[in-house]
């Protein structure tokens with residue numbers, strides 16, 4: 001018989017408890033990631049064993065929601081990976097231009113920076129008025145923040161550089177107004193974004209769309225779960241639709257590699273075959 | 275004891291240190307090497323290609339879910355944390371910076387210690403940051419081997435000195451002697467010859 005480490009048993013029991021009690025399923029996430037986040041929370045709370053968190057999570061909703069935030073990593077940026085957005089402009093926009101109406105799904109949108117970046121890009125390409133952007137995440141706190149469209153101005157300089165490198169046609173500062181330590185994104189960017197709570201692991205097909213962006217979410221999933229989510233994406237994309245993954249993600253370990261052709265191998269942009 | 279993996283943390287001064295290291299390791303070196311080098315987030319993979327040209331082993335960026343095998347030197351991609359799963363595959367995350375760094379040496383070392391336990395070798399080289407000190411401590415706790423570059427011989431002494439302040443390393447050596455030690459560990463027979 002294989003002896004598991006005690007802490008592995010504790011972690012798997014804790015994830016089982018979270019799933020049974022709250023419906024959030026982290027059982028197929030990267031174990032190294034889950035362990036690191038749980039150990040942090042354990043130390044911060046002053047516990048000695050992971051199993052002590054189990055009764056806490058079952059009996060204290062506040063603690064449970066803290067854990068949920070711990071396990072959902074909402075780190076994001078505007079125009080993250082400028083070269084990706086550049087390729088999006090050059091290789092994907094021409095495809096979108098052929099549709100009378102455009103539906104885009106940002107899966108795992110965190111606090112919304114990616115969706116706002118897309119709205120800016122579409123405005124510049126003259127496509128925004130016929131587009132609906134569905135921006136989803138399972139983290140309601142992050143979604144609430146995204147909806148507000150207010151961001152700390154600490155990162156704005158970095159974002160302007162990203163925007164310029166991505167082939168931005170205007171001045172980045174024309175897309176927000178400054179207010180003390182924050183910037184407020186223009187109302188015109190928000191109008192066609194629909195923010196919605198959706199869990200990639202437990203919820204089903206969300207809509208039929210022309211373009212899916214799911215960047216830096218799947219790295220947190222194990223191979224089987226990646227495969228399952230790719231099936232969801234495949235079922236949500238129209239034929240000829242486009243799938244964009246994070247710059248370190250790929251279809252390599254999934255059953256869906258044959259379903260797509262590579263539009264940009266390096267930027268991980270794939271087109272669904274007809 | 276058979277050692278299954280080597281993790282290395284390196285920061286300022288890292289390029290020349292890695293060049294020395296890689297050029298001295300032979301083609302048949304049989305333990306996989308995994309490296310976190312602190313980098314600018316916008317840097318591209320060019321320098322990995324440069325290092326590969328100078329190395330007898332295959333130098334490559336670590337891919338997510340990739341299985342770790344001997345003959346390779348894996349380098350964490352810029353702007354991601356690199357972790358090792360218990361099934362000896364890589365995971366990447368974009369969690370917050372840790373010790374001002376992404377990738378962070380501590381993040382790699384702690385997950386590697388969990389995965390490889392007492393079959394792991396951890397090495398802290400030149401750098402101007404205390405990243406790696408907690409990680410090497412964890413490696414020791416799991417019974418792994420801790421090697422630190424002699425701060426007197428490092429381009430930046432701060433990082434190796436921080437590691438030495440955190441633990442008592444098994445070895446404190448200049449770079450060339452670290453390579454000699456690794457060769458001996460990889461091929462113990464050659465020692466008695």
Ligand SMILES: C[S@@+](CC[C@H](N)C(=O)[O-])C[C@H]1O[C@@H](n2cnc3c(N)ncnc32)[C@H](O)[C@@H]1O
Nearest residue numbers: 072073074076108110138139199200201215216
């Ligand atoms: C690191 S962020 C990526 C944000 C953005 N896509 C980017 O690349 O900058 C990952 C996001 O995935 C979300 N996420 C994780 N698991 C999820 C799930 N099962 N369903 C929906 N969203 C999930 C997290 O809440 C987090 O906001």
